[in-house]
Amino acid sequence: MAHVTLDGDLTGDYAVTEQREDGTLVLTPQTAYHASLKRRGLRAATPDELDAWVAEHGPLLPADDEG
Numbered sequence: 190m191a192h193v194t195l196d197g198d199l200t201g202d203y204a205v206t207e208q209r210e211d212g213t214l215v216l217t218p219q220t221a222y223h224a225s226l227k228r229r230g231l232r233a234a235t236p237d238e239l240d241a242w243v244a245e246h247g248p249l250l251p252a253d254d255e256g
Contacts (some may be wrong), residue, residue: 192219192227202227 191205193216202224207215226232234242243249
């Protein structure tokens, strides 16, 4: 996901959540979580990476035995 930093009335870090065909960008404020990852040079796992991790290591939480 691309990120931008704005300066002016809307100062801060934003994530680009959509880039439209006409070049318009849709931005959302960057969360503390994403800012922390960026400072550390990390990124969130993709869904495919998370699926591969679960396949190798098992689910993150035990089953709750409901249903």
